[in-house]
Amino acid sequence: MKLSTILLLIGCLSASARGYTQTLTINEKDAPISRVFREIKKQTGYNFVYFDSDIRSTQRVTVQVHNSSLEDVLQLCLKDQPVTYRIVNRSIILSKKNTSSFRQNAAQDSAKRDVSGRLITAAGDPVWGASVFIKGMSKGTQSNEQGRFRLPNVPEGAVVVVSYVGYSTLELTARFQPDGAVRLSGGSVSSSSGGDVTIIMQPATRQMDEVLVVPYGTQSRSSYTGSAVTVQSEQLEDRSRPSYQQSLQGNVAGLQVMEATGQPGAAPSVRLRGISSFSGINTPLYVVDGVPMLTQEITTLATSSNSGAGINPNDIESITVLKDASAAAIYGSQGANGVILITTKKGSAGRTKISASANYGINQMATSARNKPLSTEEMTSMLVEGVVNRQVNGITTPEAAREYLVSQGLNPDVNTDWMDVITQTGQYQQYNLSASGGNEKTKFFLSGGYYKQDAVTRGQWFDRKTGRLSVNHKASKRLSFNGSMNLASQRLSTVPAAGLGQNPVRSLYRLVPWLSPYTENGDYNPLITHNPVIVQNENKYETSIYQAIGNLGAQLQLTDYLSAESKLGIDLHYSDDYRYWSPLWSDGRGSNGRGAEYSTLWHNWTISNLLKFNKQIGGLGINATVGQEAARRNLKRVSTQANNFAAEDLFTLSNASEPYVAWSYKAAATLASYFVNTSFNYDQKYYVNLTGRRDGSSRFGSLVRWANFWSAGAAWNIDKENFMMNAGWIDRLKLRVSYGLSGSQLGDYYGAQGYLLGGNNYMNNPGFIIAQIESGTLTWEENRPLDIGLEFEFLHGRLSGAIDWYTRRTDKLFQDMPVPMENGVTSLNFNVGAMKNYGWEFTLNGQVIKPRQAGGFEWNSSFNISTQKNKILKYQDSSMVQGVYLRAIGGDFYQYYLRGYAGVDPETGEALWYTNASKSATTNVFSQAAAFKQEGKSALASFFGGFTNTFSYKGLSLSTLIYFNWGNQIYDTWGQYTQSDGSGGLSETAQMSRMTYENHWKKPGDIAQYPKMMYRGNQSGLAGQSSTRFLYDGSYIRLREVTLTYQLPLRGRITEAVKGAQIYVRGNNLFTYIRDPYLPYDPEVGIDGILDQNLPISRQFAVGVNLTL
Structure with a gap:
């Protein structure tokens, strides 16, 4: 006779059992009794324990109840059936009427011992309220708030079942030991001298009722x-x-x-x-x-x-x-x-649960070796080639060329490693402490955190302090309140992204190695116009940000099916940017130091009021929400600048004698909304969702300020159909579709309004100019997304996933278009564009290896991949070149438009370019090169995704995350300077890339990626100018994260104070496969595909510890 345990997992809101006072709503017609048991389990979290043979002879049942008690439903379900039931803690035990059961026979066994122990999660937290019982018997108990349990009179060989909602059910065999202890075989179990066992509960992988x-x-x-x-x-x-x-x-x-x-x-x-x-x-x-x-x-x-x-x-x-x-x-x-x-x-x-964590680590450049700056000798060898190739002063030998370079200022005895000067191995540290607990009326969560990270370039860092408080209070049976507040302080030291001189990363790849940042007497080298060491040591680029995000809400249960909610939310941000340019720096040298301070204040609020209806009428379930929402955003900016500081180490603007600029700005935008969201379900198989919303925005003119948006969705739970009941390997199969209309506002708060701008002088008198003329017809962008998806779960949760196809069309896109200058402005916003995005998404989750016993080896995997396509459907002109992109109807928004680089002539070493889009002819004269659409080359990736694997065995766990991004192209905006082919000569910023050093033409017959060196020459083709030479394949695969975790075994009296302890080591960005062998830098860039030599991505190593008290 085989014993079965049906364990169905539900989400957190229905997960905790509340005793027999729980109510159930079930609508099953002529259904197998097992289906009703599954529905009871979903709604209550109670387990059913029974013999298969005992329910084999049961009849099909019809159960249609609304807000009925558990016992009433059980009695209705088992009326006139050959089985009876008994509730033991969180388990419903079924037995055949008028027969002897296994538990009665087992009770007569004289060889029995008590089993006691503790249940914990993998993180060491106690599992409170779990069911622990002997399989096939009515004996059972629950774990207390410390996770402890005691199960008396356990026969040898009995199977002890441990179950808890959201965690995998364990079946452990009791084995008696000679010393009187009981070993539960198959689990992550440790025994103390007193015979106690510690059992680690693993989260369930099923998501059926998440x-x-x-x-x-x-x-x-x-x-x-x-x-x-x-x-x-x-x-x-x-x-x-x-x-x-x-x-x-x-x-x-x-x-x-x-x-x-x-x-x-x-x-x-x-x-x-x-x-x-x-x-x-x-x-x-x-x-x-x-x-x-x-x-x-x-x-x-x-x-x-x-x-x-x-x-x-x-x-x-x-x-x-x-x-x-x-x-x-x-x-x-x-x-x-x-x-x-x-x-x-x-x-x-x-009880109050206290959690503490700490971790420490280091940061390094993730791809530092790929384009390490050249040494003086490496750089000199390239310049020697350039002198000989161009025959400067008639020089034709390398020896003479080297002497010439030295005579022109190249110092072979100085070899500055700018990588070492500018970058560092930064440190990282993080500490967190939280406390949570309460009673049935009032619950709280309180936390504090500190985070500090150094960048991989010297002088740049980030510092954050956070605090959070959340309180929920049930004032009465029908009225409850909730509130939370998140406070944060961020401080960061950055460098400007624009320009060459102030960005040390750009200096790293452009400064020649024969220059030192310091002179022999320790002063800053005056031969370097933009010395990065001055940027790091003397200038200041510091920002402080203070945030407060909170909400306060109330809920009132008007009836069993009608409730009301109100919420007030705030989002406050204050930032202070301070910049100081030292007199030693070019921007501050002429003014004896220059300072600037900018303060920005955002204070935003949102008020929402909801009325919710939820009722089951026979087989029809109705859920509706009617709401009103109002929001306002307020912005204020103030800036001041001053020159001529009294001392280099006094940075506040009050120490400057010459006020330079004073400026301020204020803006506000409001949004008012009314909405309704309804969902209907029939027999828990068929679902329909209808949503409508009306928005009014101050960002548009009065004639088009209001707009209506809507959506419709439907879902079919195929697995609940009668024809699927015999497909026991299918746990969940759902088909869904949704379509709707939404809108988008202007980013500019006053983008549709006409206004004048002051601060302009005319004949020494203040005046105004026309800054913008009103666009009364400018209205919302319209977004129409369509999604068709299939969700599945097979083999009792071992395999699950989803497949989605989507398309979304956007119309009435904002575009800034030129208008006649007689209007007082040169351009104006219009709704003239349209485009669509479409693609596929695949997600697959699997339990590759299932442990044969608790704590055994387990392997779980998760994989996702997404494709994406973009197409312009309408544009202000049929096509327009903007920067390095071609915006044309039928193409995508980030399609590249550049002159085509055709490589190098093997015989002459000169650069070649295509003269037409068909690439049928080439030229070595850059001015004759044709710029054209680069077919199939876009900044948008063809596909991207992630692959996660988790391996666990007893207290050890190893997890990995691989991220991939494939099919996009990235453009190096600084390539024409860092791959100058010797044209920069000996100037301070004439450094050339390692990629050029390793892959340039040297002699006739060479098949090379880059042309020959030409000292201070233009190669008759200006090889350094913008072209596809600096367009790279951005595809890469990155080992994003690796974590090894060990759950420390806790024994004896220490468990009274420490409920869980965990240590781990983690690495981020450990390895990156880059598809393009010529790409000099890290391939991860922004959505626009522009490689702008910003601060490089870091590789991180960290160790940490987590404690639960």
């Missing part, structure tokens, strides 16, 4: 008609990255996260399913606990600042990425580019 965080509430995955991915806290915590956004890379299909700079704390470039606007907003909407978060640039000068870095990733419970029309429509004009919902951690009833 609860999703959705706009303005939660919803089970099985009922959701849209496309959504959830990232749990385990993938965010204790990472050596300051921003949660960076941890999303490779973990969410369709979400592209690119770090265009290695500046710590910088905002990555984030795009969800492509780009939707030519000049408007392309970033997703971030919502923290229901409050939309500011994602625009929050500082004036520090362009690498990031408001998202003010949220401690350790405070995040989960992140849900909503991709389709359902998310876009409910948020109206804010959700056109997708929505990222951030849910922070909350307290739970029980």
